[in-house]
Amino acid sequence: MHYTEKLFIIHYAEVGLKGKNRVFFEKKLTQNIKLSLRGTGYAEVQRLHDRIVVHLKQGTDIAEIEKRLRRVMGIAHFELVCRTEKDIDVIKDTALQLTEGKTFETLKVETKRSDKSFPLTSPEISSEVGGHLIQQTGARADMYNPDLRCWVEISHNSAYIYTDKLQGVGGLPVGVSGKVLVMLSGGIDSPVAAWQMIKRGTKAVFIHFYSYPYTDKASLEKVIELTNILAESNYRSVIFLVPFAELQQTIVTETPAPFRVLLYRRMMTRIAQRVAAFVDAEALVTGESLAQVASQTLTNLRSIEAIADIPILRPLIGYDKIDIIAKAEQIGTFKVSTLPHQDCCSLFVPKHPATHASPADLDKAEAGFDIATLVETAMDGIEKKIVNFSYENGS
Numbered sequence: 119m120h121y122t123e124k125l126f127i128i129h130y131a132e133v134g135l136k137g138k139n140r141v142f143f144e145k146k147l148t149q150n151i152k153l154s155l156r157g158t159g160y161a162e163v164q165r166l167h168d169r170i171v172v173h174l175k176q177g178t179d180i181a182e183i184e185k186r187l188r189r190v191m192g193i194a195h196f197e198l199v200c201r202t203e204k205d206i207d208v209i210k211d212t213a214l215q216l217t218e219g220k221t222f223e224t225l226k227v228e229t230k231r232s233d234k235s236f237p238l239t240s241p242e243i244s245s246e247v248g249g250h251l252i253q254q255t256g257a258r259a260d261m262y263n264p265d266l267r268c269w270v271e272i273s274h275n276s277a278y279i280y281t282d283k284l285q286g287v288g289g290l291p292v293g294v295s296g297k298v299l300v301m302l303s304g305g306i307d308s309p310v311a312a313w314q315m316i317k318r319g320t321k322a323v324f325i326h327f328y329s330y331p332y333t334d335k336a337s338l339e340k341v342i343e344l345t346n347i348l349a350e351s352n353y354r355s356v357i358f359l360v361p362f363a364e365l366q367q368t369i370v371t372e373t374p375a376p377f378r379v380l381l382y383r384r385m386m387t388r389i390a391q392r393v394a395a396f397v398d399a400e401a402l403v404t405g406e407s408l409a410q411v412a413s414q415t416l417t418n419l420r421s422i423e424a425i426a427d428i429p430i431l432r433p434l435i436g437y438d439k440i441d442i443i444a445k446a447e448q449i450g451t452f453k454v455s456t457l458p459h460q461d462c463c464s465l466f467v468p469k470h471p472a473t474h475a476s477p478a479d480l481d482k483a484e485a486g487f488d489i490a491t492l493v494e495t496a497m498d499g500i501e502k503k504i505v506n507f508s509y510e511n512g513s
């Protein structure tokens with residue numbers, strides 16, 4: 119029977135994947151690929167022993183599937199492949215069809231043959247297919263630096279032919295590394311920090327503090343939009359919105375001005391910890407980068423962290439701003455992050471914030487506070503929002 123089927127073959131980096139871990143990883147990746155491809159009209163996602171295959175239907179939007187697969191955490195690389203019968207003439211024709219529309223002067227064909235009963239050896243197949251392409255297109259062979267590569271795989275059931283290896287995002291499938299609570303501000307840095315953590319396989323839950331009515335509600339719209347963008351990798355996402363104005367007012371009236379931002383941060387951290395416990399997140403994540411601003415000196419980070427009893431992860435700690443911006447552009451959050459808004463931390467900020475406040479300095483500044491009640495009051499006003507990712511409704 120004559121057939122040609124187009125399908126995507128997906129590969130993941132296998133380093134460190136053994137035994138049960140590996141099955142868990144593969145199942146999660148398969149599940150995430152299905153979520154990512156909702157609404158594209160794919161036929162089936164199939165988990166094989168060392169790869170995942172996406173079968174397509176007639177008329178499936180292949181470009182859209184490719185675009186979405188490029189964002190799935192855990193995919194190392196993938197190919198759009200033609201599967202055909204194991205007939206050398208069909209293989210040659212299929213390879214030729216795959217070169218249509220491509221510009222190249224030199225080419226190379228590489229063959230892998232797991233079915234040793236196939237009448238031609240791998241070098242013979244490469245030479246047959248390569249010879250055909252050269253004859254039909256006028257290109258030359260180049261074994262070292264060809265403009266076009268064509269791969270042929272002969273397996274037990276079928277032949278697989280493709281010309282492009284597509285780069286995946288790498289990392290680990292979301293959900294294999296536990297859960298974190300990301301402190302999302304609406305600025306450039308924290309969405310990038312979130313993305314880095316999602317890429318290492320953690321499910322991200324978000325928390326945002328806002329100062330309405332001292333500020334407008336722009337920050338809320340921004341963080342929801344940012345969560346929406348991140349949800350393309352993180353899938354269904356939850357964000358907690360915390361009214362922070364009252365607590366800030368207390369800090370402003372009762373503590374020395376140079377410590378304000380640090381005291382805001384300590385309060386945010388305390389509240390975030392409560393939420394983390396509630397959602398089973400094992401660490402907090404911030405977009406802090408060493409010495410980027412006064413509150414992010416090593417001493418100040420230490421003084422904020424002094425009141426934390428779960429880890430605070432800062433994936434951007436060693437990044438320069440220029441690198442963070444490039445990453446934000448790449449992952450698609452930069453535009454939203456740079457829309458105007460007033461962050462609650464920029465409210466009532468003194469001209470000369472403390473750059474080296476010790477934990478003891480901050481303890482002293484907070485000595486008159488009834489911290490438990492302040493935290494409780496803020497917790498009472500929390501609102502939980504669920505952000506579905508844009509593919510979820512089949513769009």
Ligand code: ATP
Binds near residue numbers: 308
């Ligand atoms: P970003 O670009 O993420 O706003 P930033 O460089 O402006 O970071 P800061 O404003 O000092 O730095 O904030 C440091 C980190 O504290 C942020 O990256 C974020 O993780 C957290 N944070 C700051 N403001 C808020 C907020 N309103 N809600 C939640 N988290 C916040």
Ligand code: MG
Binds near residue numbers: 303305461
């Ligand atoms: Mg900020």
